[in-house]
Amino acid sequence: MNPQVLIIGAGPTGLVLAISLAKQQVPFRIIDKKDGPGQASRAMVVIPRTLEFYDQFGFAKDFIQGSIKIEDLSIRVEGKEKASFHIGNLGDGLSRFTSPVTYPQDEHEQFLLQQLNELGVRVEWNTELLSYQEQTTGVEVTLRQNGEQTTSVFQYICGCDGASSVTRHQMEAEFEGGTYEQEFYVMDLKGEGAPIGYHKIGMSIAAEEFTVFLPVRSGDTTRAIGVLPAYLKEKEDVTSDQVVSFMEGEYQIKVTQVNWFSTYKVHHRVAERFQQGRAFLVGDAAHVHSPVGGQGMNTGIGDAVNLGWKLAAVLQQRGNTSLLDSYEIERKKFAKVLVDTTDQAFKRIVSTSVVNKTLRKRIIPSLIPLLNRSVKVREKLFNLISQIRITYTDSPLSSGDDKHNQAGIRLPYTALNVDTLRSLDWQVHIYGEADTELQYFCEQQHLLLQAFNYDKATKQAGLVKNALYLVRPDGHLGFVCQNQDVQLLGEYLNLWGISSFRR
Numbered sequence: 001m002n003p004q005v006l007i008i009g010a011g012p013t014g015l016v017l018a019i020s021l022a023k024q025q026v027p028f029r030i031i032d033k034k035d036g037p038g039q040a041s042r043a044m045v046v047i048p049r050t051l052e053f054y055d056q057f058g059f060a061k062d063f064i065q066g067s068i069k070i071e072d073l074s075i076r077v078e079g080k081e082k083a084s085f086h087i088g089n090l091g092d093g094l095s096r097f098t099s100p101v102t103y104p105q106d107e108h109e110q111f112l113l114q115q116l117n118e119l120g121v122r123v124e125w126n127t128e129l130l131s132y133q134e135q136t137t138g139v140e141v142t143l144r145q146n147g148e149q150t151t152s153v154f155q156y157i158c159g160c161d162g163a164s165s166v167t168r169h170q171m172e173a174e175f176e177g178g179t180y181e182q183e184f185y186v187m188d189l190k191g192e193g194a195p196i197g198y199h200k201i202g203m204s205i206a207a208e209e210f211t212v213f214l215p216v217r218s219g220d221t222t223r224a225i226g227v228l229p230a231y232l233k234e235k236e237d238v239t240s241d242q243v244v245s246f247m248e249g250e251y252q253i254k255v256t257q258v259n260w261f262s263t264y265k266v267h268h269r270v271a272e273r274f275q276q277g278r279a280f281l282v283g284d285a286a287h288v289h290s291p292v293g294g295q296g297m298n299t300g301i302g303d304a305v306n307l308g309w310k311l312a313a314v315l316q317q318r319g320n321t322s323l324l325d326s327y328e329i330e331r332k333k334f335a336k337v338l339v340d341t342t343d344q345a346f347k348r349i350v351s352t353s354v355v356n357k358t359l360r361k362r363i364i365p366s367l368i369p370l371l372n373r374s375v376k377v378r379e380k381l382f383n384l385i386s387q388i389r390i391t392y393t394d395s396p397l398s399s400g401d402d403k404h405n406q407a408g409i410r411l412p413y414t415a416l417n418v419d420t421l422r423s424l425d426w427q428v429h430i431y432g433e434a435d436t437e438l439q440y441f442c443e444q445q446h447l448l449l450q451a452f453n454y455d456k457a458t459k460q461a462g463l464v465k466n467a468l469y470l471v472r473p474d475g476h477l478g479f480v481c482q483n484q485d486v487q488l489l490g491e492y493l494n495l496w497g498i499s500s501f502r503r
């Protein structure tokens, strides 16, 4: 079949979008200008929401086998342990995946490539997008493939081509924001010391710098990501030895071997638009932020999942073209909030003001043991780091509520209601009993209807007895209704032209 979509870039974002389209039987091509998979191990932290998506794709279990689950988090300020958290069970009752895991980005990309190969798709390496031209019925792209220039036409193109995106430049979309004056370093090391541990994230804050230590399973090493001290920032060629001697002095560690070292600048930017006509920006092409919180790559993966099912629905006439407009509305808002929050967190951590120093040294550490004991606070912390609370309640695609849950939120988790999301299809959930009229309607529409027992766990999850939940392919609630109003459900489906895969 003729490829309908071109994915530009085979980083984590492009690969997840490719897996999503392949699983939904959309014909597409995926290209990358590099000559093979990425070698740089950048992002390490994979958050529970990403694991939930991998569960929907059917490979979370295999992925987790190659990862390290984060059980503990410790915060050290100027050499002293100020707080420690057990976070291994932070998300108990909120998600199947109760804490983040670490997985080096290069190995993560290899894992996704293997999943894609098993679906019969190969990345076209050495193939670069040079430019594109939008036409009324498609997009003509000019590519350079193994040195030769070619043109092809696609219905849609997805720029997953990273922070220096050619797609974004072609769109003439501004990349609004700035660049941090601080310089970051990343190092894979063997060593020991208080902030280092196999299942632990150790955050060490010095006077004006910080370093995060994370375990790397495959290399049996520790990844250190941090901010260079001011006296090294000005230097032309900072060496790993200089950074090791700084770290050993500040963070009570002893480094015995350095396997990899690099320095880099960090930007905080969001593209002016995520869509223009038939072209989309996804992942780092659309937003970049400080590594505080380890959310960058995960957010790109969330974008890819959001766009993947919408493209499939539109191309297979299972949804109106207007579904695609909701991509920017839903994802840009979150990207902006994320850039702002990580920016504020980063500035507080590196700030030299007296207020911030006191906050770091005394106030936050003294509050943490109290917070550690509060179930509500632990829940809030999990919601923050896991991205399970991303809501699309302002999206035109979200309609209705049951007085407790508003359409647009992620389907509240129960141990029983997640397996069914592997269908990657629209479905109706009832917690209680489904009316005959609803059963008949769903049968006529070929819409999957799932009726679950209304029990203690369901109640705890906040689901309302006998309410109607129409769940989108990405696990968010599209339409919610307190009673099982078939007419309203039908109106919603008609408005968006939604029909199921099974039709």
Ligand SMILES: Cc1cc2nc3c(=O)[nH]c(=O)nc-3n(C[C@H](O)[C@H](O)[C@H](O)COP(=O)(O)OP(=O)(O)OC[C@H]3O[C@@H](n4cnc5c(N)ncnc54)[C@H](O)[C@@H]3O)c2cc1C
Residues within 6 Å of the ligand: 008, 009, 010, 011, 012, 013, 014, 031, 032, 033, 034, 038, 041, 042, 043, 044, 045, 105, 127, 128, 129, 130, 160, 161, 162, 163, 164, 165, 166, 186, 264, 282, 283, 284, 285, 291, 293, 294, 295, 296, 297, 298, 299, 300
């Ligand atoms: C040192 C470092 C540490 C980081 N740590 C973290 C972390 O701990 N947690 C986190 O979440 N994030 C982290 N990040 C950010 C994370 O790496 C990115 O968010 C992630 O790589 C984005 O994935 P992507 O697929 O959108 O873009 P990329 O990974 O940049 O992939 C883009 C791909 O597009 C290809 N491409 C570009 N232009 C073209 C073209 N014209 N034609 C064809 N192909 C093209 C490129 O070759 C590349 O393979 C870190 C980044 C750095 C630099």
